Amino acid sequence: MTIAEADAVIVAPDIDLHRVARLRSTSFGRPILLEIDEVETADTALIHWLPAWPDGIVLRRCRSAFDVQHLSAKLAVREADADVPHGTTVVIAMAGSSASSLLDIASFRDAGARLIGLGWDDCDLAADLGTEPATFAATDLWLSARSRVALGAAAAGVLALDTAHSEAACQLGPRCAQARALGFAAKIAGRAGETATINEALRRGPIGA
DSSP states (O other): OOGGGSSOEEEOTTSOHHHHHHHHHHSTTOOEEEEESOGGGHHHHHHHTGGGOOSEEEESSOOSHHHHHHHHHHHHHHHHHTTOOTTOOEEEEETTSSHHHHHTGGGGGGSOTTEEEEEOOHHHHHHHHTSOHHHHTTSHHHHHHHHHHHHHHHHHTSEEEEOOTTOOHHHHHHHHHHHHHHTOOEEOOSSTTOHHHHHHHHOOOOTTO
């Protein structure tokens, strides 16, 4: 995969900031998104990232709109510390990665202006349900969960982002086509080399466009 094929680059909170600088120089203007596991651990990551402030946050375990609102308050403080204009750091909430967040998906209509997307991770959801990802992906519940994320994003007026790490390489194209039919605007690649297939199947513009 080349970074030029992707719409954005998601990085872990403990990445070396010198590597972030190198990513920025080779990412062709693509946003750098910082992945944070949950809102309670955000402060440590944000303080570490003050010298190389990210363009946005991917909140992996997001339980409801309240978590986005809580994160937004933290971002407002740290944006000032980083000398970044207030409100410019966007948020993608992985709102379909637990049973409780899926049941509260409608709350994201009130998440605030920073929210630009709702996503899901079927491996995290399978773990929450106590099942194996490959087994879960063959169930009607898997499709129902995926559809619920798309509906929640539409209701909130934000992008729906598909993330299905359980799929085999041969399933990627068909599942991207299915995601497009469901209303997903993007897909977070789980492995190197997936972005070309994703872009071809979804045929869409950059994140936030």
